[in-house]
Amino acid sequence: MPRTNPSSATVSPAASSLPELPVPGGLCAIHQPNFLPRLTTLAKLFAADYWIVLDDVQFVRRDYQHRARLATLDGVGRARWLTIPTHRPSGRPTLIRDALIADAPAAxxxxxxxxxxxxxxxxxxxxLDRALQPVWDAFGTGRIATVATASTRAMLELLGWQGQILTSSTLPARTGRSERLADLAAATGARAYLCGTGGMTYLDHAPFTEQGVxxxxxxxxxxxxxxxxxxxSALRALASRGPNAVGARFRALAFAHDALGCAA
Structure with missing residues (x-):
């Protein structure tokens, strides 16, 4: 089915000019920026050819944009939360891209x-320490989204991921939940959209079918x-098993999902 044109939909003000887009026909994942993401989230992004950072939706304090749950190295002790103190300039409606770090040097x-x-x-x-250096540098921007994205990028690159990262605020999309995701995937020429188990519970497949994704x-x-x-956080697996072992598991999983995308 031919793709509809997402540029005819309501677009973000930041989407006046498109970024450099990936080669069409890849697998895309769309996910909010997560600070030191969980293993399953990181594996999903690793399996994609590119990750669209969903940065123009509401920041949620109880989500993972500014915090990570850290398990002990041996997996026996109690996990602890690492939270970046966050200021919302517009109050509750603050978008993820606009959320600020409270006292960035101390954080x-x-x-x-x-x-x-x-x-x-x-x-x-x-x-791990070497890989995380760009994350500490990102604190200098004072923005949660930048730090969270940098932490995910650092972990992906440590595992050998060679994909591309884009941001949703620079791409045209409608405002409906499923419509937005379908439009973002179509705007980047994706052949398939990788959807986590949580997203599958609410996703409407019709907009994706309309876009040929x-x-x-x-x-x-x-x-x-x-x-x-x-x-x-995936840091526990990386610390206990090492990047090579985790990367091998991720590559096997990515290959399986790529095959599914090709067969669909």
Whole structure:
């Protein structure tokens, strides 16, 4: 079915000129910026050819944009929350891209200290510490979305991901939940959209069918390192198993979902 033109829909004011788009025909994932994302979230983004950062939706304090749940290195002790203090300039309606870090220098020092305490005993800590340096630099922007995106990018690159990152605020899309996602996928020429299990519960497939984009459910294992993958940051798996071992698991999962996207 031929694609409809998402540019005819209501667009963001920031979408007056499109960014450099990826080669058409890839798999895309669309997800809010998460600070030190959970294992299943990171695996979904790794399986995509590109990630569209959903930065122009409302910031939610109880979500993962500014916080991460850190499991202990051995997985036995109680997990702890690492939260970046956040200021919402427009109150509750503040968009993720506009959320600010309260006292960014102090927040940076605290976050770096907590991660070091939590994982410095890992034999892989030096590699993790090096990979996270761009995250600490991103605190200088004072913006939650920038720091969260940088943390995800750092972890993806540590695992060997070579995809592209775009932002939803620079792309044309309607305002409806499913319509927005379908338009974003179509605007980038995606052949398939990777959708997590949570998103599948509310997703309306009709807008995707209209745009000629296949919806591929992203499914991950539930045992072994994946057992707590929906609850805690992927840092625990990286620290306990190492980037090479985690990357091998991610590549196998990505290959399976790419095959699903091709067969659909």
């Amino acid at each position: 940076r020092r605290r976050a770096a200290s907590i991660l070091r305490q939590q994982y410095r005993a890992s034999p892989h800590w030096l590699a 296949t919806v591929v459910p992203f499914l991950s294992p539930t045992t072994g390192m994946w057992a707590s993958g929906r609850q805690v």
